[in-house]
Amino acid sequence: MAQVHPMAVVHPGARLHETVEVGPYAVIGEKVTIGEGTRVGPHVVIDGRTTIGARNRIFPFASVGGAPQDLKYAGEDTQLIIGDGNTIRESATLNIGTAGGGGVTRVGNNNLFMACSHVAHDCVVGNGCVIANSVALAGHVHVDDAVILGGLSAVHQFTRLGKHAFVAGGAMVTMDVPPYCMVQGDRAELAGLNLVGLQRHGFNEEQISRIKEAYKILFRSKLQLAEALARLKEEMGGHSEITYLMDFVSQSKRGLTR
Numbered sequence: 001m002a003q004v005h006p007m008a009v010v011h012p013g014a015r016l017h018e019t020v021e022v023g024p025y026a027v028i029g030e031k032v033t034i035g036e037g038t039r040v041g042p043h044v045v046i047d048g049r050t051t052i053g054a055r056n057r058i059f060p061f062a063s064v065g066g067a068p069q070d071l072k073y074a075g076e077d078t079q080l081i082i083g084d085g086n087t088i089r090e091s092a093t094l095n096i097g098t099a100g101g102g103g104v105t106r107v108g109n110n111n112l113f114m115a116c117s118h119v120a121h122d123c124v125v126g127n128g129c130v131i132a133n134s135v136a137l138a139g140h141v142h143v144d145d146a147v148i149l150g151g152l153s154a155v156h157q158f159t160r161l162g163k164h165a166f167v168a169g170g171a172m173v174t175m176d177v178p179p180y181c182m183v184q185g186d187r188a189e190l191a192g193l194n195l196v197g198l199q200r201h202g203f204n205e206e207q208i209s210r211i212k213e214a215y216k217i218l219f220r221s222k223l224q225l226a227e228a229l230a231r232l233k234e235e236m237g238g239h240s241e242i243t244y245l246m247d248f249v250s251q252s253k254r255g256l257t258r
Helices: 195-200 205-219 225-236 240-251
Strands: 049-052 063-066 079-082 093-095 104-107 181-184 189-193
Touching (some): 079 093, 093 104, 189 195, 195 205, 205 225, 225 240
Parallel strands (some): 063 093, 079 104
Antiparallel strands (some): 181 189
16 A cells, blocks of 8 residues: 555545655545655645656645646646656646647656746656746647756747757747757847756767857858758768757747747
C-alpha cells in the first residue's frame, strides 16, 4: 500500500504505486496514476486524467492536472502526462490539455518547476528544463530540452523555445526562440548565445565554434533567411547541432526572435 497520510483524501479509483508517499491534506482524484517513488507533499491537489511517472517530488499547494484556463474548455476528458524525476515546487500549476490542442499537456523528465510557475493547456516541456519562479507558459507552448526560463518571464501561446535556449528574467517572449540563444527584454530580443549552458551540457569547442558561426550567418549577416539557411547547409549541414538549428528555423510558424 502507498504511504498515505490519514488526513489526505485519495479517491479509491486513483492508482498509486506502493512506494508513493502522500502528505496530509493532499487531494488526489479518481483518474490519477502516480508512479514509483513519487512524493506528494501536504495540501497538493492532483486532479484530472493525470499520469505522473517515477521519483517526482511535488511540494505543498501545487495544483497538478486542473482544468485548463481556456473559455472553450467544456469538461472534455483530456490529459496531463508527466515523466520521471521532476520537481514541482510550491503553488506551481500544470493544467490538462484541451480537445482543440490535441488533448494532452506533456512534461518530460528531470525538470524543475519553481514556485508559482504555470504550465498551461497543451504545452510540451522536454527534459532537463528549469522554469523559474512565477514563469508563465501560455497554451500550446513547446519548450525543447535544457531550456532555462528566468523568473517572472512569460511566453506567448503557440511559441516554441529551442534546445539550450536561455530566457532572461522578466522577458516577454512573443516569437520563437532559436536553439542555443539567449533572449531578454520586452518584447524579447536576441542577446547572444548561451555559451555557458552549452559548455555545461558537454558541447566541445568545435561544436561551439560552429554554432557561433551559424549565429553570425543567420542573425548578423545581410543575407535573407533562405539564403542564410542554404549557406549553412552547404558549409555545416553535416553536423547534428547545425542540422537541428536549421530545422528549427525553417519550421518556425510564429517567426523568430531577432
